[in-house]
Amino acid sequence: MNLLNPANRWLRLKRRDGSVSPGSVYGVADPEVVDVLAPRADFRGALYQLLIGLLQTAAPPGNLNDWLGYWNEAPSAAELEIWLAPLKPAFELIGDTAFMQDRDPLQDGNVKSTAELLIDTGSDSNLFFNKLADWQGLCAGCAAQALFALQINAPGGGVGHRTSLRGGGPLTTLVLPKDADASLWRKLWLNVLPLDGEGADWRAEPPLSAKLPWLAATRVSDKSGVETLPEDVHPAQAYWSMPRRIRLDVDDVAAGVCEVCGETHDTLYRQYRTRNYGVNYAGPWQHPLTPYLFDAKDPSKPPLSAKGARAAGGYRHWLSLTLGENDNEKVARVARDFNRIGGKADRLKLRGDARLWCFGYQMDNMKAEAWRDATLPLFRLQSGDERHFGEAARQLLEVARQSSLMLGEQVKKARNMDKKEPAVEQSFWQRSEALFYQAVEGLAKAPQLDAAAQAQVFAAWLPPLRRLVSDLFDYWVLCAPIEEMDMPKVVAARADLRRGLWWSKHHKAMGELIARYQGESDEAIA
Template identity: 85%
Template sequence: MNLLNPANRWLRLKRRDGSVSPGSVYDAADPEVVDVLAPRADFRGALYQLLIGLLQTAAAPGNLNDWLGYWNEPPSATELEAWLAPLRPAFELTGDIAFMQDRDAKLEGNAKSTAELLIDTGSDSNLFFNKLAGWQGLCPGCAAQALFTLQINAPQGGVGHRTSLRGGGPLTTLVLPENADASLWRKLWLNVLPLDGEDAAWRADLPLSAKLPWLAATRVSDKSGVETLPEDVHPAQAYWSMPRRIRLDADDVAAGVCEVCGEAHEVLFRQYRTRNYGINYTGPWLHPLTPYLTDPKDISKPPISTKGGRAVGGYRHWLSLTLGENDNEKPARAVWDFNRQRGKANKLKQAGEARLWCFGYQMDNMKAEAWRDVTLPWFGLASEDQPHFVDAARQMLEVARQSALMLGDGVKKTRNMDKKEPAIEQSFWQRSEGLFYQAVERLAKAPQLAPAAQAEVFAAWLPPLRRLALELFDYWVLCAPIEEMDMAKVVKARADLQRGLWRAKPHKIMGERIAQYQGASDEAVSQ
C-alpha cells in the first residue's frame, strides 16, 4: 500500500454534514472535510502531524502572502497531488523503500508482535485501547499509523533503542480555529510555517533523504556509529524522525480482523523485525509543533521538550504553552509564529477565535501512564501589548499557585495527613479555571493595558479566588469524620489560610496594585 496513492482511501474523514467516509490524503484540501478520525487517540494526533509534515515538507509557503493565498483558497486535489508527487515513492508501506522503516529491507533483528508497535502495550495505564489477548495483527492503514506514532513519540526502549527526536512522551501543541466545523485544510494549514520566517537551513537545497531518513542508509548509533545533530540533516526531518530500526514482516501476514480498527482485511501484519542503535538525535533539536524548556542555570544545555503530562495541568500551564511565561519556556514554533505573524497582525480575522490543542503521552520511562488531551483557549489582543498581557497573566498565575499550595497545606495539617492529597489542589485549579479565563479575556479585550486597566481586572479576579480557596478548605476539612477533628486546629488552620490569602507575597502585591489604582484598601476590595 502506498499512503500517497489517491486510490488508497485509508483515512477516515468527517464531512461538514456529519458523515464519516474513507478518503485519501488529497481529500484533506476538500472544504467539506472538517476532520480526520482514527480508532485511537494517539493515532489521531499522529495523523494531524503526518498531514502537517507532508505540507511543510512538500509545499511550504515562501512567505506570509503565499501562506494567506492558500488559507483563503486551498489547493485542488490535482494541485495537491502535484505537490506530493516527489514524495510518493517514499510512502510505500512495504518493499525496498518502506515508510518509516529501516533502509535495510532484510534487517536482521528480533521478531516481535505488531502489538509491540503500540506505545501503551503492556502498560498499567488508563488507556482504553490497551489490548493484547489473541492478537491477530494490524491492517496496512493501522500498521502505518502505529509505525509513525511510535517513531515520533518513541519512549525509552532499553539499551540502544533510541527515544524520539523530542525525547519520550513529548507534548504536541497545534493551533486550531475556534470553530470545530472549520475545514480540515485550515486546521492543518494554521500549523504550516512560511519559510521566510525560518533560518537558512530550512531553505537549503538538500536531497529528499535529508528530510525523510528511511530513504538513506540508517545513521547507526552504536560505538562505531554517529549521532545526528540538526546540522547533519534538513530541519524538516523533525517531522519524520526515525529513531527505531523497524521492518514490517511482509511474509508473515494473514486475513482477519484488525485489532485496532476492528475491520476485516485480507492482509494483517502480525510481526515486525527490530534491532537497536537506530538514529540518535542529539543536540539542540527543536520540533516546530512542541514547546521547549531551557535550563536557566546552564543555557549551553540543549532545550528539553515539554512532556505530555503538562496537558493535564489545567490553566496553570496556559501561559507557557500559548505565549511563554518566561524566557526559559518557549511555546511551539508554530504557536509562536501564529502569535507573531497571524494573530498579532489580525490578518486572518482570528482574534479571539482560535484554540490550542495539546496532547501527548504521560510516560514513566518506558511505561505509558496515560494519554493526555486537552484544548485551551487562545485570545487575540486588542491592545497588541503582549509584554504587559503576559506580565498580568503571570501575576494571576502566581496568585493561583500560591493559593492552591496554601489550601493543600492547610487541609493536610488539619486532617493530620502524612502527605498532601493531590485532589485537593486539583479541585482548586478546576473550580477556578472559569474565573481565570474570564479575567484573561478581559485583559485581551482591553484597548490598552496600563497598570490601571490591569488593576481593574485584578479587582474582579482576586476576591472570588480568595473566597473559593476558603470554601474548598471548608469542604475538604468536613470530608473527614467529625469525631476525628481537632476544632482548635481547624480554626487556626483556616485563620492561617485566610491570612495567607491576604498577606502572601503575590496576593499582597496584587492587592496593593488594586488599592493603588482604584483608591480602595485591599481589605475593602476583598469584600
C-alpha cells in the same frame, strides 16, 4: 499500500454534516471535510502531524502572502496531488523504501508482535489491550499509523533503542481555529510555516533522503556509528524522525479482524523485526510543533522538549504554552509564528477565535501512564502590548499557585493528615479555570495595559478567587467524618488560610495594586 495513492482511502474523514466516510489524503482539501478521525487518541494526534508534515515538506509557502492565498482558497485535490507527487514513492508501506522503516531488511533482527508498535502495550503499561496472546495483527492503515506514532513519540526502549527526536513522550501543540467545524484544511494549514520566517537551512533543497530518513541507509548510532545533529540533515526531518529500526514482517500475514480499527481485512501484519542503535538525534533540535525549555545557567546545553504530562495541567501551564512564561521557555514554533507581530493572527484577525490543542503521552521512563489531551484558548490583544499582558497573566498565575498550595496545606493541617491530598489542589485548578480565563480575556480586551487597567481586571478576579478557596477548604474539611474532626485545629487552619489569602506575598502585592487604583482597602475588596 501507498499512503499517497488517491485510490487508497485509508483515512476516516468527518464532513460538516456529521457523516464519516473513508478518504485519501487528498480529501483534506475538501472544504466540507472538518476532521480526520482515528480509532485511538494517539493515532489521531499522529495523523494531524503526518498531514502537516506532508504539507510542510512538499509545498511550504514562501512567505505569509503565499500562505494567506491558500488559507483563503484551499488547493483542489488535483493540485494537492501534484504537490505530493515527488513524495509518493517514499510512502509505500512495503518495499525497499518502506514508510518509516529501515532500509535494511533486518533479517537477523529480533522478532516482535506488532502489538508492541503501540506505545502503551510496548511499554508494558497495557492501557488499551490485555489479550496479546490472541493478537491477530494490524491492517495496513493501522500499521502505518502505529509506525508513525511510535517513531515520533518513541520512549526509551532499552539499550540502544533510541527515543524520538523530541525525547520520550513529547508534548505536541497545534494552533486550531476556535470553530470546531472549520475545515480540516484550515486546521492543518494554520500549522504550516512560511519559509521566510525560518533560517536558510529550511530553504535548502538537498536530496529527499535528508528529509525522509527511510530513503537512505540508517545513520546507526552504535560505537562505530554517529549522532545526528540538526546540521547533518534537513530541518524538515523533525516531522519524520525515525529513531527505531523496524521492518514489518511481510511473510507472517493473515486475514482477520484488525485489533485496532476492528474491521476485517485480507492482510493483517502480525510481526515485525527490529534492531537497536537506530538514529540518535542529538544537539539543539527544536521540533516546530513542540515547546522547549532552556537552561538559563548554561545556554550551550541543548533545549529540553516539554512533555505530554503538561497537557494535564489545566490553566497552570496556559501562559508557558501559549506565550512563554519566562525567558527560559520557548513556545512551539507554530505558536510563535501565529502570535508574532504581523503574523497569522494579526493578518487574519483570528487570535480571539483560536485555540491551542495540546496532547501527548505522560510517561514514566519506558512506561506510558496516560494519554493527555487538552485545548487552551488564545486571545487577541486589543492593546498589542504582549509584554505587559504576559506580566499581568503571570501575576494571576502566581496568585493561583499560591492559593492552591495554601489550600492543600491548610486542609492537611485541619484534617491532621500525614501528607497533602492531591485531589484538594486539583479541585482548585478545575474550579478556578473559568475565573482565570475571564480575567485573561479582560486583559486582552483592555485598550491599554497600564497598571490602572490591570488593577481593574485584578479587582474583578481576586475576591471570587478568595471566596472559592475558602469554600473549597470548608468542603474538603467538612467531608471528613465528624468524629475525626479536631475543631481547634480546623478553626486555626481556616484562620491561617484567611491570613494567607490577604497577606502572603503574591496576594498582598495584588491587593495593594488594586487598592492603589481602585481607592479601596484590600479588606474592603473582599
